[in-house]
Amino acid sequence: MKVHVLCPASSVTGGPEALHQLVDAGQCLGYDMAMVYLPEDDPDPTPEVFKMYRPRVVREVLDSPDSVVIVPETGTLQFLSLRHATRALWWLSVEHFLMRSEAMRQQQGTAQSPMDFVFDPRFGVVHLAQSEYARLWVERKGASAMMLTDYVRDEIVQRARSLRSGAKEDIVAYNPKKGLEFTRQLMALSPPQIRWVPIENMSPAEVAQLLGRSKVYVDFGPHPGRDRIPREAALCGCVVITNTQGSAGNAIDVPIPPRFKFDERHPLTVPLVLQRIAEAMGDHASLAAEMAPYRAAIEDQRRVFIEEAFVMLSTLEAEHARNRLQRLAA
Template sequence: MQVNSNSIFYIFCPANFATGGPEALHQLGHRLNSLGFNVFMHYILKTDQDPVHPNYLKYNLSYTDEIVNSKNNIIILPETYLAPIFKAKYNAIKKIVWWLSVTNYQITFNQEKEKVKHKKFYGIKSYLNPKKYAPLPTISALKRKRVLNLAHSHFSMDFLKTNKLEIIGKISDYMSDSFYEKIANHVKKEDFVLYNPKKNGEYLERVKALCPDLSWKALVNMSPDEVAYWMNKSKLYIDFGYHPGQERMPREAILMSCCVITGSQGSAAYQDDVPLPEGFKFNEAIDSPEAVANQIMLTLNKFEDKIQLFSDYKQKIFAEKENFDRAVNHVFNKN
C-alpha cells in the first residue's frame, strides 16, 4: 500500500501483556519506526500499571492515547480488537487488520455474539444506529468498511482468501533475541519428552499410556528460563494442541535442538506454517496413538539421525527476522 511521508501509524495492542501477539505488534512497530515512519503504540485494556510490558522496552516505541483521524494516517488492529473499525471518531483513518490468529478472532466474535443474542433485532439496530449499538465484526461488516487485511500465516491467508477480504500482504513475526540467548548447544541431550498439558488432551494421554516408562515432563508453571532449561536437555517436544497461528513453542524447541511432533489442527495443518519432516505430524482423527508411540521411541533411540531432519526448519527459523523485514518493506512500499 502507498504510505505518505507524513502518515502516522497507530498500532493497537493490549497494555502490559506479554504473549506472542503483543510481541509481534511491537516487532512491527519497531520495524516501521526503523524505516523512518512515524509510529505510536496505542495501548488498550489499560490498568494502573505502566502500559509497556518490560519485555518490550527494547523496541523503544513511543505510545499515545490520542489518535488523529486523518485519511493519511493508519491504524493497525489485531484480529481480536475490531471495535475501532465501526467508531465515528475513526471514520477517516485507514484501517488494517493483522490476522495473527484466525482462531482467536472466531473465539472473540462468538463471545461478542453471545452477549447480544437475546437482544431483539440487534443486527438491524447496529446497522442503522452504530453509535448506540456496536456492530458485530462479521466478515460482511469488515467488507462494508473496506478494511485492509494482513495475513500472518498461510492458515490466515487461506482464511482471508476464502472470505474474499482485501489482502495487502503477509507478514509473519520472528523469534526474539531473548530466545537465541537461551540456546545451550553444549548441554547433553537426555531421553525426556516435553509437552504442554494446557494444549494436549485425551489423545496424548493415550500415547503416554503406551509409553509409561518414559520420562514425561510437563511444561507448566515455568518461567521462560526454566522452559529453555528443559528444552536444551530434552530430545523431544510434543504438541497436539490447536495451533491458532505460527506457534512459538515448537519453534523454540527446534532452536534448542529438540525434535518436534505435532498434530494437524489449525495452522499445523499447513506444511508451510509448520514444516516438520515426514513422520512427525499426526492427524488425531486418522492416526493411531500406537503410531505416535512408535515414532517417539524411534526418535529417542535414533536421536542423532532424527534431529538432522529438522535442519531445514531450523534454517527457516533463523531467516525469520530477515524475511519479516523484507515483508514489511514490501507491504508498505519501502525498497
C-alpha cells in the same frame, strides 16, 4: 503517513510481542510509528521484556485520512470508532477471532456476528496474516491478506543455540494448555523410562533449559498461528511432533517433514506417534537433523519479517499518496 498499532497493555504473550516487533521494524524503516496501549490507565504500559523494542507510545489514536490503525483480531471492534483512518487487521490468531465472534453472535441472538463487518468491502479493511493458515482462511472469506509474520527474538535464538548441543535426556516436553486430552493418551501408553514434562509455571529461561534437555516436543493443540514454543523447541534441538490442525496443517508455517505430523482423529495415531517418539529416543541425532530446514527458517524470520513490514507499509503509503492526489484533483 502515521501508523498507530493498538496493543493490550501489560500482556507478554506472543501476539503482543509481534505488535511490538512491528512498531520496532517500522521505526527502523523510517516510518512514523507509535504504540497505543489499551486500556490507557498505566503510566508505564510497556512490559519490561518488550522495552528492548523501544516503542514510541501515544495515548490517542489519530483518525485522519493520512493515518493507519493496525489492530490484532481481538481488537476489531476498535475499528467502529474510526471514520477516516485506514483500518488494518492483523490476523495473529484465527481461533481467537472465531471464539469472540461466536460469543457475540450467541449473546445478541443473531445469525451473523457483529464482527463480520471486517469482510465487508465498504469498510475497506486491510488484512494482514501472521501465518499461511490465516492467509488462506481470510481468502476463503472472500478477502486477500498481505503476509506479515513475526520472529523469535535474538535473545531466545542465541540461548537456544547454546543449549542445542548439550546432553539430551529421554524427555518429552509438552504444553498442558494445548491438546492435553490427546497427549494424555500418549502418556498412558508410553514406556516408563520416558519422562513427560509439562511446560508450566516456568520462567523463559527455565523453559529453554527444559527444551534444551528434551529429545522431543509434542504439540497437539489447535495451532491458531505460528506459535512460539514449537519454534523454540526446534531451535533447542528437539524433535518436533505435531498434529495437522491450524497452522500445523501446511508446510509453510510448520515446515517439518510430513512423517512428524499426525491426524489425532485416526484410530492408529497413538501407536504411530509413540513409534516416532521411540525412534527419537533411540537415534535423536538423526531425527533432529531432519529439523534443520525448520531451524534455518526460524533463524531467518527476522529478516523476512522486516521485508514483509516494508512491503506492507510502502504499499499503504503508496495508496495514501494516490488518495491525496485524488482529493486534490477533486
